Amino acid sequence: MARTKLLAARLRAAGDRPYLAAALYALHVVESVAVPTMGVDRFWRCYVNPAFVDATPVPELAGVWIHEVSHLLRDHHGRAGRLPATVRDDHVRVNLAQDCEINDDLVADGIALPAGHVSPRTFGLADGGLFEEYLPRVPASARPHRCGSGAYGGREPWDLPAGGVGVGATEAQTLRRQAAEAMRAHQRGRGTLPAGWQRWSSQILEPTVDWRQILAGTVRSAVAWASGAVDYTYRRPSRRSTAQRGVVLPGLRRPMPGVAVVVDTSGSMSGADLAAAMAEIAGVLRQVGIGGNRVAVLACDAAVATTQRIARVEDLTLTGGGGTDMRAGITAAAALPLAPDVIIVLTDGDTPWPAEPPPARLIAALVGHRAAPPPSWATVVQVGP
Template sequence: MPSQPRPKRVSAAHALDRTKLLAARLKAAGSQPYLASALYSLTVVPSHEVPTMGVDRHWRCYVNPAFVDATPVHELTAVWVHEVAHLLRDHHGRAMLVAPEMRYDHHRVNIAQDCEINDDISSLPSNALRPAMFGLPDGQMFEQYLPHIPPTPHHPECGSGAHGREMPWESSDAARVSAVEAAAIRRQTANEMRAHAKSRGRIPEGWRRWADDILEPTVDWRRALTGAVREAASWASAAVDYTYQRPSRRGTAVPRVVFPSLRRPMPRVAVVVDTSGSMGDGELKAVLGEVAGVLRAVGIGRNRVTVLACDADVHAVRQANTVGDVVLAGGGGTDMRVGIEQALRAQERPHIVIVLTDGYTPWPEVRPGNVRVIAGLVGDCPDAPPSWIETVPIPLDQLGTGRT
């Protein structure tokens, strides 16, 4: 939402000027016809609590009547495009993939999202948030902007349809768009953008990239890695065994006989990090930080994770409490076999070994028993690991972004 002064509180009797508001939507659909289907999928909900205009994740657009009265039609037209862009670009879904230490500040997330959107909208007010206000280039995704957004007095409030946090004024029982319907709207809009570009000329670059991603999606490596780790963790947790440390309650039915109980192990994870000369520190920190987020998302606590820094030898082994605790020592040749073997020799043998490397390494010839190995291959890997290693490509251009 563009940075607008908060309108004065008005009485509940103050009616929404629907004619003006809907005229602005009609103008938006006329100037950018490929957005028409999405714009007319929004349900208008008058609200005196929303500061200006905002959307929830169910495609309901909350509108303050005083804001409509105070805003020219051409600016309302741009605000319509701005709000529907949050939903088309699935900002609320992508916000859930942001690292928790950044996600908690929903204003900061909203600012970064506005920067992603507003560089493609020319008719917004001059005080609308744009990347240049923060010394950032146009054309990036909000996940790339987010780490560079400082504390700011601007507090845009575009609703849960943007940053994902439900707001107090989102309490309407109005019609909602389901997740399945939203996906269909996004795909239809992307098709209309592509058709418009072929028949009538160019569309804004940000929208062109978005349409290409919708119609020809790339795999988000975070989702792929999360799925692989979750599946491996489920596999490890299923390795139940009997133990006498906690006798079974069934023993109460048979005096003087002790029955064992079933033990379900909590998965332990070892992360082997390639610190050879071919891996940059910035890339390593970015990947390791996001892997830590993946493990938290799967429910593997930090006390169950060990990180090993390895090039041709293992230089540091420690329990990982935070990314900052990890010593990325090394810088020589590359042999991930050494790191994997060191991880397997631990007193508490891991159930899952995650190897983060650019792939310029030899690999073990045989699969270690009862241990799942997952390789996160950073950059352009020349050779694939053995087939028993689950591989997740990590493109360098997706580091620091949440693109799908």
């Protein structure tokens, strides 16, 4: 491989965009004839095909260096892992959507890229979006593109085993913050940044709390409160009964908390948003140790259409499409034979709410930002990407 040419291209990339220098030099080069061009894994190892290096001019190689490190800085691997299962493994379309998120900035910044590179305009889309926004509109017939498992997840045949040389998760976060701080300093020096990098650096330096963490913490709090409740029962007599002849003392029962999820299936709810948010909520419930028949899911528009107890979110069938009244779902959830301790209402918020709080703790998981807030007694979590 023309290694001198490859490293000269990296030097040029770091010189042209010095705020990316630390990230670029953190990449470990691995020569491989299996990778079609260049690609990265999540350990910041950059796999390079020698024939691609020989055939590509240095200015374009510098652009590919910036493109590949952008996948890692923007945590495309981690974000791809949070996609709904129905689209997560469609690596071709995920990779193309990710390339759209990156390349609109690179083209606007005057960075040279090889012929045939993908941008939002390739698919008639507007610049400035995130890959999660582009993904539904990338056609299934689009040509394959492979930037490596560090972009779209999974594992490629050319990937080295985990461990050994590479960058760990903690160091990767440090590199992201260094790049964001360098971008901020670049702007203070009257330098310009593409819109995508401005948005990204602001999110790194001024992060918002992930709604998944809020939901998990809220559910944990409610479940801990329910688990801490105890009651007397004769189904398990107290061990002290052995010291009391002729007397049976009741034992203490610690109930297993149950959760009901009321899903808004009215016409105002987007199917893609609904599937993604429901998958996330199922993941949160698994994380806090609740599953199986402890979770009831009620599909509700203006009335409850179905009630299911599911072990996997893939088994869920949601029906509806009419008006919206989550009061019906909340009332039905509270009246279940296995009464829930926590009720999660997944809705866009365009619904009337009960005048009084239900007997269970209620968490309103709101998709979108267009509706009035729920009552003050509800715990509100804003669901978003």
